[in-house]
Amino acid sequence: MKKLNFSRTLQLFLWFGVSALVPLKSLGHHSHANYLEGEWLNIEGTVSEIHWMNPHSWIYLDVVNSAGESKAWAIEGASITTLRRDGWTQESIQVGDELTMRCHPLKDGSRGCLLGYITLDDGSEKEFD
């Protein structure tokens, strides 16, 4: 999956609410108390950096907000080991890719989010946690 084909128009869709979906499985390394695990945030953006690291992978995403400003977000994912097990590879996501994802926002409103799911080309969601 070299490129994820999404809308070229980057928009931030915020819709907070108690989700009926199953909560994310535990990452194990650290507690997620600083994230709103009962709420979901849908965002779209362009990958500026991808950190394929342990104990967690991180995607830095440039997201255009409702005011038309591009802001950098830090998106936390699982460890390399877990991602690999789930079928992700180092080549799955590249800098410049446009991504749509669903994640748990930080409680303090800063631009961080805990994955969550990434939407694939066919519209389905794949766990990145």
Added chain:
Amino acid sequence: MRLIKLITLMPLALGLVLPGVAAAQGWIKYVNEEDQFIVNFPGEPELLEVDYITESSAIIPSRIHSVENGNSRFAITVVDYTMAEEAHVARCRRLEVETGRVSPNQCSGNGHFRDIDGSVAFEAANIRRRSSGEITYDAFGRVDGVPGHQLQILHPDESRSFIGIYRLDRRLYVLEGTVSGDSPPPGLFQQSLGMLDEMGRRVRYQSDAEGNYSRIQARYEYIGEEDPVTGEPISDFSTGNVGRFIDPSERTGTWLPEASTQVFELRTYTTEDGKLPNLLTLFRDHATQLFEKHGMTHVGYWVPQDSPESENTLIYVVSHDSREAAQESWGAFRADPEWQRVAEESQADGPIVANIASVFIEATDFSPGQ
């Protein structure tokens, strides 16, 4: 509270700085066995040794490992409470000299345990006290099952700090990542801490159904070299329960970057007599473009200056993401219909290549570009 009394500012150049995927993106894994931690850093940390004043005013050593990166700063302070008892004795003697008497409440028994038990709360209070910003998050947290505290601060200039404070036995770990308002929050740093035991094994606890914590083996307990793709250990040492013994003097400050799998391939083509121009044309017009198409990266193409090799030899180097990628690229290249067509056309008057030699090579530690 920190009292900078003894300053030893020295780059941690004790280990190797190796190229790698993570290093190329600016973040590497860093392990320090003397202070018993592993963490992700965006560059080479500097070390500052400072005195730390405990809640009961005892003075104990601490070490700050920090990286300044533009408007960002990432630091882990390791406070050594193994010296707490001795420090309390010293404090009592100091009080005796200064006041002529010692309060039994201050110096009796094992008072240093109060400092140790309260170390996380004390440091969190210190941070709140010195902060001029808005504390946007302030709550209990765990890393690898080790209890601690997390703080997030929005500063007046819109920069943000993400802080984690954890104590394992008699070491207090304080992570502070601060970035400008334009940058993504520094969770990558804050959430990367791993604590090690005296044997260099990563420490991890897990609770049972009753909430009782016990130490377990973690898949990432191993701190040695990992496969950059799978994250699995790739050296002889396993993630076995015994872990890995490492001489602290041997590995302190050693970088453990994500190992790069990039390989270079040196290829030497010897042509049939008089066919070097044909080969060069084939490469100039077709092969090099097809190399790119199939994921190879050009490094350089050369012909010898001296005869007889100057008349029949082409030498070039390409790089691949890995040996496996090389195999895939060459397979796709050879199967490419365009290559098959132009290769056949180039041999209309007979073969042009007499021999091909391929050697996969990697840069030495003293090679430029490391």
